[in-house]
Amino acid sequence: MSAFFHAQFFQTDLGIVILTLLETLALLVPLLIGVAYLTWFERKVMGAIQLRKGPNVVGPFGLAQPFADAIKMLLKETITPAGADRVLFTLAPMLTFGLALVAWAVIPVNDGWAIANINVGILYLFAISSLGVYGVIIAGWASNSKYAFLGALRSAAQMVSYEVSMGFIIVTVLICVGSLNLNDIVLAQRHIWYAIPLFPLFVIFFISGLAETNRAPFDLAEGESEIVAGFFVEYSAMSFALFFLGEYANMILISGMTTLLFLGGWLCPIPFAPFTLIPGVFWFLLKVLICLFVFVWVRATLPRLRYDQLMALGWKVFLPITLVYLVAVAGVLEYFGWLPNA
Amino acid sequence: MIVNLAFYLFSLILLASAVMVVTARNPVHAVLFLILAFVNAAVLFLLAGAEFLAFILAIVYVGAVAVLFLFVVMMLDVDFAALKEGFQRYAPIGALVGLVLFGELFMVVSGWNVLTGADAARLHPTPDNLTNAAALGSLIYTAYLPLFQLSGIVLLVAMIGAIVLTHRDRQRALRQNLAVQHARKPEDTLVLTRPALGAGAPLPAKEKETL
Numbered sequence: 001m002s003a004f005f006h007a008q009f010f011q012t013d014l015g016i017v018i019l020t021l022l023e024t025l026a027l028l029v030p031l032l033i034g035v036a037y038l039t040w041f042e043r044k045v046m047g048a049i050q051l052r053k054g055p056n057v058v059g060p061f062g063l064a065q066p067f068a069d070a071i072k073m074l075l076k077e078t079i080t081p082a083g084a085d086r087v088l089f090t091l092a093p094m095l096t097f098g099l100a101l102v103a104w105a106v107i108p109v110n111d112g113w114a115i116a117n118i119n120v121g122i123l124y125l126f127a128i129s130s131l132g133v134y135g136v137i138i139a140g141w142a143s144n145s146k147y148a149f150l151g152a153l154r155s156a157a158q159m160v161s162y163e164v165s166m167g168f169i170i171v172t173v174l175i176c177v178g179s180l181n182l183n184d185i186v187l188a189q190r191h192i193w194y195a196i197p198l199f200p201l202f203v204i205f206f207i208s209g210l211a212e213t214n215r216a217p218f219d220l221a222e223g224e225s226e227i228v229a230g231f232f233v234e235y236s237a238m239s240f241a242l243f244f245l246g247e248y249a250n251m252i253l254i255s256g257m258t259t260l261l262f263l264g265g266w267l268c269p270i271p272f273a274p275f276t277l278i279p280g281v282f283w284f285l286l287k288v289l290i291c292l293f294v295f296v297w298v299r300a301t302l303p304r305l306r307y308d309q310l311m312a313l314g315w316k317v318f319l320p321i322t323l324v325y326l327v328a329v330a331g332v333l334e335y336f337g338w339l340p341n342a
Numbered sequence: 343m344i345v346n347l348a349f350y351l352f353s354l355i356l357l358a359s360a361v362m363v364v365t366a367r368n369p370v371h372a373v374l375f376l377i378l379a380f381v382n383a384a385v386l387f388l389l390a391g392a393e394f395l396a397f398i399l400a401i402v403y404v405g406a407v408a409v410l411f412l413f414v415v416m417m418l419d420v421d422f423a424a425l426k427e428g429f430q431r432y433a434p435i436g437a438l439v440g441l442v443l444f445g446e447l448f449m450v451v452s453g454w455n456v457l458t459g460a461d462a463a464r465l466h467p468t469p470d471n472l473t474n475a476a477a478l479g480s481l482i483y484t485a486y487l488p489l490f491q492l493s494g495i496v497l498l499v500a501m502i503g504a505i506v507l508t509h510r511d512r513q514r515a516l517r518q519n520l521a522v523q524h525a526r527k528p529e530d531t532l533v534l535t536r537p538a539l540g541a542g543a544p545l546p547a548k549e550k551e552t553l
Contacts, residue, residue, distance in 0.1 A: 013344065088374075119473045123397035130405025134377070137409070141370060141416050149416075156413050160406060167401075180394075180475055308518070 023115045036066035038248045042296045049300040076237035088142035093242035096135030100249035103128040108183050110266045110280040121182035133159040136231050143234040151230025154220045161314035162211040168322035169201045173261050178340025186265030195262040202262040209254035216299035255291035263287045356382035369415045377408045394474035
């Protein structure tokens with residue numbers, strides 16, 4: 001029976017569609033549960049940092065809290081403000097959440113375990129993450145509210161600025177690998193993770209990731225002390241929940257990208273017997289979890305940047321460093337003849 | 343079959359959204375339709391097997407250019423009545439320009455010839471063992487290097503032009519200078535003293551200099 005499925009059914013058009021759907025489910029269901037528990041994880045970690053207990057009432061250790069929150073969100077009333085652009089107002093949260101999930105199609109969680117192992121995987125990721133800004137802009141504009149609009153403007157300027165240095169970092173990694181394929185990028189780190197030779201870029205990539213996801217200390221787009229909640233101030237119930245979950249899905253995505261580009265993806269960090277037997281998915285998830293912990297740690301520790309500081313950091317610090325580092329890396333690779341032959 | 347269906351579907355959406363760009367009443371909607379058109383053009387590139395071009399189109403046009411475009415259009419306060427006012431007057435000229443452009447396009451397309459051997463090359467634009475990006479790179483950085491660098495210089499000139507046009511000298515604006523702030527010492531600004539009655543406190547060292 002299974003031989004039949006492998007040999008014949010999954011080669012037909014219908015079979016490929018069904019197989020892809022099953023693969024998508026196998027990725028998205030754990031991802032969504034992961035997103036739900038990331039909110040719990042964040043509240044627990046921040047509670048510990050601030051000497052509180054965090055959620056501890058619903059279920060053991062507050063483990064049922066995400067589901068309680070989800071049910072609460074579902075039961076609230078969805079409000080569309082007067083004067084809002086109804087279509088775009090509804091579309092924006094869907095776009096944000098959808099894009100956060102779509103990007104996972106190319107992420108390999110183990111050797112070859114990606115839904116689509118495409119040749120330009122990293123470009124796909126970069127394209128999708130640069131589309132994320134539209135959800136925010138459209139939400140801010142369609143809400144017909146000054147606070148939302150200010151949040152959208154801030155967010156647009158911020159995400160465009162930090163994308164530039166992120167692009168240069170990705171290019172630097174690519175000239176070390178010689179391929180745009182995410183699987184190849186991880187396999188090229190068998191001998192040394194890129195976090196070590198490219199350490200400054202690793203740090204800048206992570207900080208730019210914080211800015212891309214609008215997370216503290218770059219959460220000016222929300223800035224609750226100045227512009228209430230920024231671009232999603234008019235959203236309620238499930239449409240708010242979609243923005244909220246989209247932000248957490250994006251956090252996991254950026255952590256995944258950092259893991260793939262710099263931390264050796266699914267590769268085993270301790271290369272001898274008992275550890276190499278553990279499947280790669282475990283190491284991938286562990287590395288993603290460590291990145292996520294840093295996300296939360298940063299949020300609980302650092303105050304929000306002022307707007308001009310944010311722009312100065314992006315354009316006057318990160319951009320020159322990444323630009324010079326790119327040229328330097330290219331020069332070193334060329335001089336020592338280490339350029340990969342694609 | 344599926345590829346053909348997908349091609350027609352996406353080209354239909356592309357054309358429809360292109361029409362909507364021109365006819366949409368709200369300029370923000372027009373820009374959003376333009377973005378939809380870009381995305382569909384990228385999908386068409388994908389269907390043609392040009393995956394590198396497809397994602398570069400998405401990153402550059404959708405991810406950067408259109409964001410700035412939307413940014414500007416959102417902040418414009420457009421008066422629709424004033425926009426509609428000149429329509430009657432300018433319609434004939436617009437139609438004339440459109441007609442001329444259409445005629446030129448028609449002449450180009452009808453006079454289009456493909457070399458006899460080129461058909462095979464067009465079916466397989468990249469060699470089998472090369473990826474898109476590698477094939478493109480090995481052409482751009484060897485045979486077409488001067489042209490490539492020339493277009494880079496054109497972009498650089500445009501960038502410098504934009505900076506020159508928008509740059510204003512803001513010497514008088516209040517700016518934070520981190521180096522100066524960090525170099526401040528307590529004794530520059532602070533004096534602990536017990537002033538005599540009616541004498542007042544002495545100024546700290548730094549404050550005296552500035553006076």
